[in-house]
Amino acid sequence: MGQLLVVGTMAFDAIETPFAKSDKVLGGAATFISLAASHYQVDTGIVSVVGDDFPDEYLQLFRDRNINLDGVEIVQGGKTFFWSGRYHNDMNTRDTLVTELNTLADFDPKVPASFRSAEVVMLGNLAPAVQLSVLDQMESRPAFVVMDTMNYWIENTPEDLKEIMKKVDVIALNDEEARQLTGEYSLVRAAEGIHKMGPRYVVIKKGEHGALLFHDKKVFFAPALPLEEVFDPTGAGDTFAGGFAGYLAQSENKSFDNLKNAVIHGSNLASFCVERLGTERMENLQREEIQERLKNFHELTQFNIELQ
Amino acid sequence: MGQLLVVGTMAFDAIETPFAKSDKVLGGAATFISLAASHYQVDTGIVSVVGDDFPDEYLQLFRDRNINLDGVEIVQGGKTFFWSGRYHNDMNTRDTLVTELNTLADFDPKVPASFRSAEVVMLGNLAPAVQLSVLDQMESRPAFVVMDTMNYWIENTPEDLKEIMKKVDVIALNDEEARQLTGEYSLVRAAEGIHKMGPRYVVIKKGEHGALLFHDKKVFFAPALPLEEVFDPTGAGDTFAGGFAGYLAQSENKSFDNLKNAVIHGSNLASFCVERLGTERMENLQREEIQERLKNFHELTQFNIELQ
Structure with a gap:
């Protein structure tokens, strides 16, 4: 079975949407x-x-899904990273109300020996220096490295960001971040600019408007599944990345055609994520539901035009 | 050869974009x-x-493309409808600077005898009363009727709009109009609401974010082709509708699966339209270019996931 190493935050979120407010x-x-x-x-x-305020039941939730936590440091007397945000009525934009870094402020990532030769590494949105440290600890260059980033790192640590971007295969970022990173409004041009910074594959996430995969003058597009209701968009982008990286780690095939499938798998999981608050839907999701909804994606996008 | 009857404005446009300003x-x-x-x-x-200010060279341009103008009234001493607009930097939103109805204010449409049994009728964005008058003049119920509308008619002539919506097969409108018409933010729910008003097929146009086709609990999505540069979005929605209706008028097959193809053909032509100012690209477009770009749409959207 292939190995996937994930680095990123584990956090407490407090979420307000037009429909719900969570603790x-x-x-x-x-x-x-x-x-x-x-x-x-x-x-x-x-x-x-x-921090040591992170409940055991949360840790158990990961273990129950066979997720290895050897690389998760629990800081005694420390507090867990906390984020709070409020979504606007359109559910596409949000204000951050609170960000408390807490133990994340001094995070020095340690890759456990058992994962130092993972085939696929997913560098979640964190300081580029932390992402670099994780890659440096790998025994050899992983077969496939995927990274995310955000506006904060584009603005505040551009040199570190350039450094890590040279070492990854795929960068997944949202449309505004792609524009900010390159100064190009056109996403086609932005992707060209990002290719030149390192990543062979560029995934631009457009939220409810889907995701684009760029590679070597080729482009693939996956729509978001049209839903009756979006309950909570929190984590949709990370769920997309997790579906993308998880599918690729499972598969031997890292071709562009199979990356297309990975983008569909990511979009598929993200469509479930937004149906419930926080991680709820991801915890109870069944294999049959995933398969069934892949068929919905197929019907949504596939057509049969005679090409000449 | 199938017949397509089109009702809508013929106009002078004056367009300002961040890149260009036209007479x-x-x-x-x-x-x-x-x-x-x-x-x-x-x-x-x-x-x-x-009006009689409409240049002969414009009329000739239509005739050169075998478009029948028997139903185009030229009002002596009258002036042609004039619209002027300015696009914002994002090219997705615009302000209307001038609207002069001129001869359009008293437009009483007359369907020429030679087109009263057209199989496909495309009711472009005009007063619903004018759209109704055109349908009333048809010898029998056309095989397929497509309509467009806009916020002005939703607000000002809702009763007439309800009337015409009961008599069409397809309504094509943009996302904001769909929301305004139904009071539903979710486009899935908006489409359900619009189905109940009459049209079996609902096409929701999202500009650069593509188009959705809804029918009987099924949904199909066509992206807009990602472009390096959008020069002038004017007419993209109507070009989409023209490609959609033109393809359907050419084809015997009016199934949902073939309507998917019609949506792709519409998106394909719209992708050319925005590359140049006004009608320029539509005038010089070659058959080979259309076929080539259909392949781009195929590569952009088609994938090969094993479904279980």
Whole structure:
């Protein structure tokens, strides 16, 4: 079974949407990524940090899904990273209300020996220096490295960001981040600019408007599944990344055609994620539901035009 | 050869974009629709009105593309409908600077005898009363009726709009109009609401974010082709409608599966339209270019996942 190493936050989230307001619930990039990946035949391990306020039942939730936590540092007397946000009525935009870094502020990632030769590494949104440290600890260059980032690192640590971007195969970022990183409004041009910075594959996430995969003058597009209701978009981007990386870690085939499938798998899982609050849907999702909805994606996008 | 009857405006447009500013150029819904449809094997006729300021060279441009103008009234001493707009930097939103109805204010459409049994009727964006009058003049219920509309008619002539919506097979409108018409933010729910008003097929156009086709609990999505540069979005929605209706008028097959293809053909032509100012690209477009770009749409969207 292929190995997938995930680095990213494990967090408490407090979420307000037009429909709901949560107390502190389980969140964080590594959380959503690994829960999504756990729906594939892959041996997933997390590198992250939490405080001793992180409940045992949350840790157990990961273990129950066969997610290895050897790389998760529990800081005694420390507090877990906390994020709070409020979504606007369109559910596409949100304000961050609170960010408390807590134990994340001094995070020094340690990759456990058992995952130092993982084939696929998913670098969730964290300081580029942390992402670099994780890659440096690998025994050899992994077969496939995927990274995420955000506007904060584009603005504040551009040199570190350039460094890590040279070492990855895929970068997945959202449309605004792609524009900010390159100064190009056109996503086609932005992707060209990002290719030149290193990644062979560029995934631009457009939220409810789907995702684009660029590679070598080729482009593939996966729509988001049109839903009657979006309950909570939190974690959709990370769930997409987790489905993408999990599917690729399960598969031997890393061709562009199979990356297309990975983008569909990521979109498929993200469509479930937004149906419930936080991680709820990812925890109870069944294999049959995943398969059934892949058929919906097929019907949604496939056509049969005679080409001449 | 199948017949397609198009009703809509023929106009002068003056367009400002971040890249260009035009004098008065050829525009109007019927113009873009019929030029797009003229790329299919179909006998297209327009019902519209212009003033005697409408240049002969414009009329000749339609005739050169075998578009029948018997239904175009030329009002002596009258002025042609004029629209002027300015696009914002994102090219997705625009302000209307000037709307001069002129001869359009008293437009009483007359369907020429030679088109009263057209199989496909495309009711471009105009007062619902005008759309109703055109349908009433048909000898029998056409095989397929497609309509467009806009916020102005939703707000000001809701009763007439309800009336015409009961008599069409397809309504094509943009996302904001769909939301306004139904009070539903979710496009899935908006489409359900619109189905109940009459149309069996609902096409929701999302501009650069593509188009959705809804029918009987089924949904199909076509992306817009990612482009390096959008020069002028004017007429893209009407060009989409013209490609959609033109392809359907050419084809015997009016199944949902073939309507999917029609949506792709519409998106394909719209992707050319926005590359140049006004109607320029639609006038010089070659058959080979259309076929080549259909292949781009195929590569952009088609994948090969094993379904279980």
